[in-house]
Amino acid sequence: MKPSNQQNMNLNQLDSLEKEAAKLLDQSVADMPAELVSRMRAAREVSLDSISESGHVWFKTLDWRPTFATVALCLLAVILLYIPNVSKQPEQQFTQSWLVEDEYLLGDDLSLYLWLTDTTALSPNDEG
Amino acid sequence: MTTQQRITNLNMSTTAQACLDKSQLRNELDLFFRNAQPRAFRMLQFAVHDEQLALDLLQDAMLAFVRSYAQRPPAERAPLFYRVVQNRLRDHFRRHRVRSRWLSLFSDMGGRDKDDNNYQPEAIEPKPAAWRQLDTQHKLEYLDRVLSRLGARQQQTFLLRAWEGLTEAETATAMGISVGSVKTHYARARAALRKALGALGMAEFE
Numbered sequence: 001m002k003p004s005n006q007q008n009m010n011l012n013q014l015d016s017l018e019k020e021a022a023k024l025l026d027q028s029v030a031d032m033p034a035e036l037v038s039r040m041r042a043a044r045e046v047s048l049d050s051i052s053e054s055g056h057v058w059f060k061t062l063d064w065r066p067t068f069a070t071v072a073l074c075l076l077a078v079i080l081l082y083i084p085n086v087s088k089q090p091e092q093q094f095t096q097s098w099l100v101e102d103e104y105l106l107g108d109d110l111s112l113y114l115w116l117t118d119t120t121a122l123s124p125n126d127e128g
Numbered sequence: 129m130t131t132q133q134r135i136t137n138l139n140m141s142t143t144a145q146a147c148l149d150k151s152q153l154r155n156e157l158d159l160f161f162r163n164a165q166p167r168a169f170r171m172l173q174f175a176v177h178d179e180q181l182a183l184d185l186l187q188d189a190m191l192a193f194v195r196s197y198a199q200r201p202p203a204e205r206a207p208l209f210y211r212v213v214q215n216r217l218r219d220h221f222r223r224h225r226v227r228s229r230w231l232s233l234f235s236d237m238g239g240r241d242k243d244d245n246n247y248q249p250e251a252i253e254p255k256p257a258a259w260r261q262l263d264t265q266h267k268l269e270y271l272d273r274v275l276s277r278l279g280a281r282q283q284q285t286f287l288l289r290a291w292e293g294l295t296e297a298e299t300a301t302a303m304g305i306s307v308g309s310v311k312t313h314y315a316r317a318r319a320a321l322r323k324a325l326g327a328l329g330m331a332e333f334e
Binding site for chain 2: 017018020021022024025026027028029032036039040043046047051052
């Protein structure tokens with residue numbers, strides 16, 4: 001229900017009512033008991049202290065940091081557990097190539113083979 | 129000056145600036161709250177009729193306001209603050225309604241009186257005293273009664289417009305309703321006040 005014409009007319013007449021009401025309400029605020037004022041001051045301090053605790057943008061990200069860290073750790077664990085071949089393949093390739101290269105070098109140096117044979121023949125107990 | 133020293137100086141100046149900004153922001157908000165907090169408290173008190181509850185709701189609203197809207201320009205602070213306050217009030221009434229349903233269910237089962245949870249304030253008792261002859265305390269008492277008797281939206285609209293001095297658009301933002309609704313609630317509140325206070329012999333308001 002919208003205000004009637006009579007009510008609209010009254011809107012212009014009731015300025016004094018509003019002023020009187022505002023004056024009384026201001027007075028009620030000014031006359032607040034000291035205990036209540038003290039409690040409100042304490043409440044204000046608590047609210048303002050939260051500026052230094054939380055305040056700005058970093059507060060919003062702070063809540064998410066543990067979440068992001070947990071998700072990152074889970075992802076890392078999944079990668080390490082379920083994709084082991086990816087990390088081992090290059091290592092194996094490197095070992096194989098190193099062995100091939102070493103065999104080639106050893107094969108090329110016959111005097112080294114002879115020396116190794118002599119050494120193992122002289123001290124068989126050292127191997128066991 | 130080495131690059132390392134420049135970086136250190138830059139970091140120190142950035143930190144000092146941040147501390148200064150924070151201190152300045154705190155001072156600004158302190159000034160804002162000094163003015164707005166008692167008014168918001170009275171508005172909540174009119175709505176919930178309980179000093180402790182009004183203080184709790186106000187504390188929640190202030191914390192939420194600081195966390196979410198502290199960085200907003202000063203001109204936007206009042207409507208946003210009262211919006212947070214009104215949201216807290218609405219949440220309270222919603223919880224109260226749900227609780228009342230459960231309580232009324234249990235009290236029905238227990239055979240208790242249904243009016244135990246009635247949230248309506250007591251009716252006004254008009255006295256044939258002329259307004260001008262009353263002292264401030266009695267005038268305030270009458271006004272409290274009349275405002276408490278209004279519906280929550282009419283009451284809050286009247287307080288935000290007539291006391292806090294918000295515009296219709298700001299009041300609409302604060303209350304989360306349309307400007308048209310603000311006009312309607314405000315007109316009804318004024319009519320109700322005029323009628324109620326007129327009954328108390330306030331000829332100058334009739």
